[in-house]
Amino acid sequence: MTIRIDAKRLIPGRGEPLADASVVLDDGKISFVGPTADAPDADQEIKTDTVMPGLWECHGHFLGLLTANFDELSGLRPQMAAMRVTHDARNVLEAGFTTVREMGGYGTFLGRTIDEGWAVGPNVYASGAMLSQTGGHGDFHGAPLHLARDLVERHWGEDNICDGPDECRAAVRRMLRLGAKVIKIHASGGVMSELDDPILPQFSKEELEAIVDEATRMGRLVGAHCHGSRGIIAALEAGVKTIEHGTYLNDEAADLMVEMDATLVPTRFIVEFLMAEGEKKGMPEYARRKGEEAAKKHSEAVSLAIEKGVRIALGTDIWATGMWGRNAE
Numbered sequence: 395m396t397i398r399i400d401a402k403r404l405i406p407g408r409g410e411p412l413a414d415a416s417v418v419l420d421d422g423k424i425s426f427v428g429p430t431a432d433a434p435d436a437d438q439e440i441k442t443d444t445v446m447p448g449l450w451e452c453h454g455h456f457l458g459l460l461t462a463n464f465d466e467l468s469g470l471r472p473q474m475a476a477m478r479v480t481h482d483a484r485n486v487l488e489a490g491f492t493t494v495r496e497m498g499g500y501g502t503f504l505g506r507t508i509d510e511g512w513a514v515g516p517n518v519y520a521s522g523a524m525l526s527q528t529g530g531h532g533d534f535h536g537a538p539l540h541l542a543r544d545l546v547e548r549h550w551g552e553d554n555i556c557d558g559p560d561e562c563r564a565a566v567r568r569m570l571r572l573g574a575k576v577i578k579i580h581a582s583g584g585v586m587s588e589l590d591d592p593i594l595p596q597f598s599k600e601e602l603e604a605i606v607d608e609a610t611r612m613g614r615l616v617g618a619h620c621h622g623s624r625g626i627i628a629a630l631e632a633g634v635k636t637i638e639h640g641t642y643l644n645d646e647a648a649d650l651m652v653e654m655d656a657t658l659v660p661t662r663f664i665v666e667f668l669m670a671e672g673e674k675k676g677m678p679e680y681a682r683r684k685g686e687e688a689a690k691k692h693s694e695a696v697s698l699a700i701e702k703g704v705r706i707a708l709g710t711d712i713w714a715t716g717m718w719g720r721n722a723e
């Protein structure tokens with residue numbers, strides 16, 4: 395079965411866009427890209443305005459939540475969340491994203507369901523749960539610790555809290571048994587968690603090194619949620635390859651990112667979304683306070699990263715059902 399797509403504009407991904415060009419698919423594989431005048435005939439022909447390669451969303455969460463308050467998870471049945479994320483998967487694919495790097499949530503299960511052919515969606519390159527120290531950004535501070543751990547295990551498959559190098563190593567292994575393709579950690583405090591400070595680093599040097607060592611041995615890269623520059627530097631020195639958010643990036647951290655050939659995923663979308671719509675979506679007061687402070691610094695950090703030549707990848711940090719599909723905004 396051959397399919398020919400004729401477009402007024404074709405963006406090949408490498409080089410300049412082409413006018414009046416075609417892509418020919420032969421049993422799902424691209425067999426021709428070039429001017430329509432030179433394109434071979436096909437069984438099926440489609441005409442459209444623009445054709446381009448599929449995009450990557452490099453930081454999202456399939457959580458099935460409806461609000462900007464993660465406490466919603468405790469009253470949400472996993473079955474409901476799992477149903478909702480299949481809708482999100484279709485929406486993001488239809489928005490042009492053929493791969494999602496899912497940095498904590500239902501992604502490992504969703505990705506496997508899509509791979510099996512039972513749901514429509516992008517390739518999902520998922521992390522399982524987000525690894526966090528006790529009291530860190532991936533902990534639910536309002537609940538007793540055992541209930542917070544249970545909540546994460548109930549929704550995303552395995553406990554995410556780990557302290558000390560041995561537990562950190564074991565936590566990486568727990569994510570691997572979910573089918574994680576990337577390991578996500580919290581190397582600083584965050585905005586959406588109640589009691590920690592986004593500026594302060596999380597996980598010790600020994601813990602970070604144990605996580606990276608274990609992940610590397612198993613052929614996975616580690617991505618770290620980091621706001622403060624000390625957390626960014628500690629993560630990079632331990633061998634973390636992507637920095638997520640990077641809100642308080644300074645000269646030293648930006649230079650180190652270039653030196654280590656690391657990638658920044660600034661998630662600018664969520665910063666602007668929370669400032670504009672967060673309150674309406676139930677964002678807690680503590681998150682609004684921390685978010686306002688972070689938002690001021692975040693655009694400076696992105697400017698600095700561009701100026702220093704840090705490699706940047708698109709990521710939105712979209713997590714709510716109904717928001718998926720807005721990934722290119």
Ligand SMILES: [Zn+2]
Nearest residue numbers: 453455497711
């Ligand atoms: Zn995130």
